[in-house]
Amino acid sequence: MTPADRFGPHESAVGHVTGSALYTDDLVGRFPDLLHAWPVLAPHAHARVRSLDVSAALNEPAVVTTLTDVDPPGEANSGANRHDEPLFPSEVMFYGQPVAWVLADTLEAAHRGAARVKADYEPLPAVLSIADAIAADSFLTDVLRLARGDVSSLDATALDLPVHLRIDGELEIGGQEHFYLETQCAIAWLDESGGVAVHSSTQHPAETQEVVARTLGLPRHQVGVECLRMGGAFGGKEVQANAWAAIAALGAWKTKRPVRVRLTRQLDMALTGKRHPYLARYSAAFSADGRIEALRLALYSDGGWSLDLSEPVMWRSLFHCDNAYHLPAVEVTGRVCRTHKTSQTAFRGFGGPQAMVAIEEILAIAAQRLGLPADVVRERNFYREGDRTHYGQTVEGADRMQAIWSRLKESSEFERRRAAIEDFNGQHRHVKRGLAITPVKFGISFTATFFNQGGALVLLYRDGSVQVNHGGTEMGQGLFTKVRQIAAETLGVPLDRVRMMSTRTDKIPNTPATAASAGTDLNGAAVADACATLTARLTEVAEGRNLPFADLCELAYRRRVPLFAHGYYRTPDIHFDSSTGVGKPFHYFVYAAAVSEVEVDEFTGAYRLIRTDILEDVGDSIAPVIDRGQVEGGFVQGVGWLTCEELLWDDQGRVATASASTYKLPSWSEVPDVFNVEFLPRASQPDVVFGSKAVGEPPLMLAISVREALREAIAAFGSGVTFSSPATPERVFFAVRRARDGAAGAQSIPVEAATASGSTAIRVGRAGAP
Ligand code: MTE
Numbered sequence: 001m002t003p004a005d006r007f008g009p010h011e012s013a014v015g016h017v018t019g020s021a022l023y024t025d026d027l028v029g030r031f032p033d034l035l036h037a038w039p040v041l042a043p044h045a046h047a048r049v050r051s052l053d054v055s056a057a058l059n060e061p062a063v064v065t066t067l068t069d070v071d072p073p074g075e076a077n078s079g080a081n082r083h084d085e086p087l088f089p090s091e092v093m094f095y096g097q098p099v100a101w102v103l104a105d106t107l108e109a110a111h112r113g114a115a116r117v118k119a120d121y122e123p124l125p126a127v128l129s130i131a132d133a134i135a136a137d138s139f140l141t142d143v144l145r146l147a148r149g150d151v152s153s154l155d156a157t158a159l160d161l162p163v164h165l166r167i168d169g170e171l172e173i174g175g176q177e178h179f180y181l182e183t184q185c186a187i188a189w190l191d192e193s194g195g196v197a198v199h200s201s202t203q204h205p206a207e208t209q210e211v212v213a214r215t216l217g218l219p220r221h222q223v224g225v226e227c228l229r230m231g232g233a234f235g236g237k238e239v240q241a242n243a244w245a246a247i248a249a250l251g252a253w254k255t256k257r258p259v260r261v262r263l264t265r266q267l268d269m270a271l272t273g274k275r276h277p278y279l280a281r282y283s284a285a286f287s288a289d290g291r292i293e294a295l296r297l298a299l300y301s302d303g304g305w306s307l308d309l310s311e312p313v314m315w316r317s318l319f320h321c322d323n324a325y326h327l328p329a330v331e332v333t334g335r336v337c338r339t340h341k342t343s344q345t346a347f348r349g350f351g352g353p354q355a356m357v358a359i360e361e362i363l364a365i366a367a368q369r370l371g372l373p374a375d376v377v378r379e380r381n382f383y384r385e386g387d388r389t390h391y392g393q394t395v396e397g398a399d400r401m402q403a404i405w406s407r408l409k410e411s412s413e414f415e416r417r418r419a420a421i422e423d424f425n426g427q428h429r430h431v432k433r434g435l436a437i438t439p440v441k442f443g444i445s446f447t448a449t450f451f452n453q454g455g456a457l458v459l460l461y462r463d464g465s466v467q468v469n470h471g472g473t474e475m476g477q478g479l480f481t482k483v484r485q486i487a488a489e490t491l492g493v494p495l496d497r498v499r500m501m502s503t504r505t506d507k508i509p510n511t512p513a514t515a516a517s518a519g520t521d522l523n524g525a526a527v528a529d530a531c532a533t534l535t536a537r538l539t540e541v542a543e544g545r546n547l548p549f550a551d552l553c554e555l556a557y558r559r560r561v562p563l564f565a566h567g568y569y570r571t572p573d574i575h576f577d578s579s580t581g582v583g584k585p586f587h588y589f590v591y592a593a594a595v596s597e598v599e600v601d602e603f604t605g606a607y608r609l610i611r612t613d614i615l616e617d618v619g620d621s622i623a624p625v626i627d628r629g630q631v632e633g634g635f636v637q638g639v640g641w642l643t644c645e646e647l648l649w650d651d652q653g654r655v656a657t658a659s660a661s662t663y664k665l666p667s668w669s670e671v672p673d674v675f676n677v678e679f680l681p682r683a684s685q686p687d688v689v690f691g692s693k694a695v696g697e698p699p700l701m702l703a704i705s706v707r708e709a710l711r712e713a714i715a716a717f718g719s720g721v722t723f724s725s726p727a728t729p730e731r732v733f734f735a736v737r738r739a740r741d742g743a744a745g746a747q748s749i750p751v752e753a754a755t756a757s758g759s760t761a762i763r764v765g766r767a768g769a770p
């Protein structure tokens with residue numbers, strides 16, 4: 001194994017290319033007596049269930065049984081934290097919520113049976129937006145808060161204090177559908193020894209096991225959950241895989257037959273949680289040279305009907321409202337709104353992206369009002385080495401941020417292109433270009449400290465072949481490819497001697513979700529630990545001889561030296577106390593920056609992403625090809641969120657964009673025409689496995705450079721304006737009109753009109769001029 005092998009093949013390359021790599025639903029053929037499940041969907045966003053009569057469904061041919069609240073032997077509730085998600089609700093909390101399930105020999109029969117269930121509802125008033133929730137005092141959490149320094153200069157009574165620039169505003173930020181290619185899926189059956197076995201497309205098999213056990217009233221050792229791999233998850237299967245697994249398991253328990261639950265695309269989009277929509281309200285004070293002096297930021301998220309992960313998502317927002325900037329005086333609050341919608345959940349970035357969009361908006365508006373280039377305002381506010389965040393963590397590696405910034409400006413020819421764009425814009429009346437550079441600083445670790453652990457079990461066989469088990473799940477991010485390289489390098493064997501085993505709760509118990517970008521950090525370190533134990537044992541057996549690995553294993557066996565070992569890792573030195581708002585929640589920060597250039601057409605609002613340059617600190621990459629894929633894919637997923645993907649709910653609370661025909665995903669044509677991705681060289685990260693850094697989530701937030709480039713291009717039509725997110729062509733079209741109008745009128749930033757979709761957007765008012 002040499003570092004060159006780090007460019008080796010993807011662990012499932014052959015399987016993916018030939019189609020032999022199996023996903024949960026590929027297993028249906030192995031269960032000849034399989035039952036299919038279809039839900040009975042409530043046609044109200046909020047209602048009481050007066051009565052439910054399933055008898056007609058049972059008369060339908062091939063229908064075997066139904067599942068209702070009388071069936072579960074245990075607590076039928078899939079709420080991960082608060083137990084606030086009844087599987088068979090008496091009060092409907094979002095449009096389409098399943099109130100019962102039908103099991104049948106075919107999917108069609110289950111579907112027909114569900115249509116014949118008679119349910120009577122008493123409709124209740126529904127809360128369908130953040131604004132409604134605030135007005136109705138409808139919240140899922142208390143106010144969460146982080147603060148430092150004195151923000152009293154922002155008080156209304158202090159408006160005439162010597163602050164050079166004062167801005168107040170509001171920003172609406174839309175949510176995002178995960179659109180993993182593989183929809184939610186689980187298959188459950190009773191195993192040979194009286195337990196329940198579940199194949200689930202889940203990021204968190206241990207929690208899926210917990211929810212299944214809870215539903216059936218069983219101890220956890222009676223339940224086994226296995227995940228072969230996922231066809232994408234992006235946070236959408238961090239907790240939201242659990243309910244489907246519980247329904248499948250309950251069906252198997254009741255019928256003694258295997259049961260499959262697989263959501264169709266439309267069901268998945270209508271029933272599962274999304275990235276949280278946010279509302280940000282802010283007041284900020286700046287010095288004349290663009291330094292932020294005080295910030296007050298109030299964040300509201302649309303959590304949907306149940307708590308889910310909304311509270312830690314909001315915490316991560318509070319931790320990331322600084323992005324890469326030193327905020328000397330700041331008070332940031334966050335509150336999760338309860339609405340009658342799908343329960344919003346983890347999505348790549350986990351609340352970080354919304355907060356970072358807000359601070360970048362604030363800095364960009366300040367730059368426009370001060371007549372300074374936005375990149376200058378950004379870099380003037382950067383953390384310096386030794387600075388502390390607003391929650392008391394020292395920002396180690398701040399100099400890497402500076403290094404990335406200046407290197408990227410050079411390699412992307414930022415200054416030369418800015419001048420060229422100015423020329424271009426001078427010569428074109430109806431088409432304008434914009435260029436922007438934005439940074440990312442993203443904290444790595446679960447903010448709930450106890451989740452930061454990993455486990456492994458490595459088995460050597462006498463022929464020198466190796467099986468690796470660990471607690472992480474593969475969702476396309478390349479975790480298994482990286483962990484295989486760690487095992488091969490630590491043991492000193494070729495990659496093809498190492499087989500990665502599927503993730504099973506009976507191999508590694510009590511694991512955290514594969515999330516927070518920490519999959520390799522936690523599980524890779526645990527595997528390295530197990531391999532180091534085995535290597536030490538084998539070294540002793542070798543007694544200084546240089547034996548082939550297989551011979552060494554055989555010799556160790558004959559000497560009665562154990563050829564298997566467990567490994568364990570816990571992230572050192574992290575802690576956070578939410579009551580004081582102080583601690584060191586993150587093991588380290590990932591740094592990156594992106595430069596994007598766009599071109600906007602005045603007549604249509606359509607735009608093109610001409611070029612993006614990215615420089616990211618991935619540490620010593622364990623698998624550079626994987627990391628490149630993560631950076632490119634994460635960036636494009638972020639571009640989708642901030643530009644073309646627009647989630648809409650209608651006035652009945654229905655997801656109006658519940659298929660790919662109404663929900664515009666980024667595709668090949670949204671990839672930048674020129675796309676340069678580089679890694680910071682010589683960037684080994686101390687105290688992380690192989691000196692590598694996490695890469696899964698941070699690149700998503702580099703897409704903010706595209707939003708900011710659009711802002712520059714729009715401003716080139718006249719004056720600076722604000723616009724809510726996503727910046728769809730429609731919104732850009734109207735923003736250009738306001739930019740033109742603004743240039744003709746006063747100096748102040750125009751107020752955004754209501755958009756065609758009916759949402760009121762940003763107001764920047766009361767801007768305290770010098
Ligand atoms: N990449 C692919 N291809 N598919 C995914 O579902 N999920 C992302 C990221 N990259 C995802 C992905 C999210 S949300 C996270 S937290 C990380 O991968 C999780 O994996 P890791 O911790 O091993 O990086």
Ligand code: LUZ
Binds near residue numbers: 516
């Ligand atoms: N999940 C979680 C996460 O439970 N806590 C986190 O801090 C987190 N961060 C990112 C993604 N998932």
Ligand code: MOS
Binds near residue numbers: 238349
């Ligand atoms: Mo990722 S949102 O941490 O699953």
